[in-house]
Amino acid sequence: MIQIVSRTLASSVLAVAFLAGTLLSGRFALAGAASLQAMLDGALTPSSAPALLGPITSAGRIGWQCKPEHAAASKDARASELPTDPSTP
Amino acid sequence: MRALLLAALLVQLMTTSGAAQTYAPSTPLPRTTSAPALRAFATAREVEERFKFGLDAEARGDWKGAAAEFDRIVELNPPEPKGSTAQYDLAIAYANLQRNDDAARALRTALARDPEFLAAMANLVAVDLARGDLAEARRIADRYVALAPDSARALYSRGIVALEAGDAATAREDFGKLLHGNPSYAVAHYNLALAEERLGRFDAAERELNSALALAPGYARARFALGVVLLRQGEHAAARSAFARATADASGDPALKNIAAAMRDSIKGP
Numbered sequence: 603m604i605q606i607v608s609r610t611l612a613s614s615v616l617a618v619a620f621l622a623g624t625l626l627s628g629r630f631a632l633a634g635a636a637s638l639q640a641m642l643d644g645a646l647t648p649s650s651a652p653a654l655l656g657p658i659t660s661a662g663r664i665g666w667q668c669k670p671e672h673a674a675a676s677k678d679a680r681a682s683e684l685p686t687d688p689s690t691p
Numbered sequence: 692m693r694a695l696l697l698a699a700l701l702v703q704l705m706t707t708s709g710a711a712q713t714y715a716p717s718t719p720l721p722r723t724t725s726a727p728a729l730r731a732f733a734t735a736r737e738v739e740e741r742f743k744f745g746l747d748a749e750a751r752g753d754w755k756g757a758a759a760e761f762d763r764i765v766e767l768n769p770p771e772p773k774g775s776t777a778q779y780d781l782a783i784a785y786a787n788l789q790r791n792d793d794a795a796r797a798l799r800t801a802l803a804r805d806p807e808f809l810a811a812m813a814n815l816v817a818v819d820l821a822r823g824d825l826a827e828a829r830r831i832a833d834r835y836v837a838l839a840p841d842s843a844r845a846l847y848s849r850g851i852v853a854l855e856a857g858d859a860a861t862a863r864e865d866f867g868k869l870l871h872g873n874p875s876y877a878v879a880h881y882n883l884a885l886a887e888e889r890l891g892r893f894d895a896a897e898r899e900l901n902s903a904l905a906l907a908p909g910y911a912r913a914r915f916a917l918g919v920v921l922l923r924q925g926e927h928a929a930a931r932s933a934f935a936r937a938t939a940d941a942s943g944d945p946a947l948k949n950i951a952a953a954m955r956d957s958i959k960g961p
Binding site for chain 1: 738739742743745746749771772773775776779780783786805808809810812813814816817818820821839841842843844845847848851854855869872873876877878879881882885888907910912913915916919922947950953954
């Protein structure tokens with residue numbers, strides 16, 4: 603009887619240990635994959651926000667003399683004072 | 692005799708026309724003794740002077756001095772366009788003093804006074820992105836695009852806000868439209884690629900990144916993104932090669948260099 607109980611106990615302990623090991627290793631693998639995914643997603647960041655447009659004189663924004671308003675309305679990316687990657691020619 | 696007479700006549704004409712020439716003073720002199728009128732004249736003069744001092748201060752990077760000048764103009768409450776312009780200039784000074792909440796408040800006031808002030812919208816979106824207020828940034832960017840649908844800056848600004856907020860569909864539309872008018876703008880190809888990647892359109896993302904890299908071969912962030920897209924498509928060897936190249940090109944960006952090297956090393960070579 604004692605032998606049967608101890609065998610059952612031993613197999614239970616073994617099963618729990620095996621299950622725990624499986625769960626833990628699975629969890630670590632999952633955590634590793636998730637952190638890799640998060641790392642990749644975090645690295646794919648959009649380019650920077652545009653810098654502020656410059657000051658305007660007391661004459662106001664109306665007319666093509668006002669460079670910031672012109673930059674804000676321009677269709678041309680270069681005239682709009684948008685970010686350029688340092689390696690862009 | 693005739694020649695002498697003609698010369699005398701010419702001299703007389705020149706003297707007369709010279710005497711008749713008058714020049715208006717640069718600022719009209721007040722022709723009144725009324726106290727309110729004189730006060731208004733003095734205020735207008737003070738506003739002009741403070742604009743000059745404020746702009747000079749901004750030009751030399753004295754943001755505190757500039758903020759004081761524009762703050763005083765705001766107190767004087769001049770009529771348009773000076774009122775909204777003073778708020779706009781004050782916001783620039785505040786933003787450079789890292790007072791982004793105050794900068795946003797000044798730009799909102801500028802827009803309340805002049806609702807079609809595009810430069811104020813552009814700057815408010817930039818300030819809101821710095822403050823992390825994506826909700827207001829998106830509202831202003833929507834208004835900016837509605838008023839100036841072809842503006843490169845409006846499309847870029849809303850595209851960035853949309854990417855930051857997880858709205859890849861709007862970002863895809865805005866960067867696509869921006870590229871329609873500016874096909875050689877490498878940064879827009881990169882951002883469009885991010886939108887495509889988030890929508891799971893890896894082929895399109897790869898195409899846009901290759902376009903960005905054809906325009907700017909040393910664009911390390913685009914090279915890294917290409918590695919990620921190739922990895923997602925199961926092209927391990929090509930991804931490894933892209934990460935290796937990104938590691939080499941990212942010398943000015945240590946964080947990117949480290950992550951690119953880690954990715955390169957995590958993929959087994961042939």
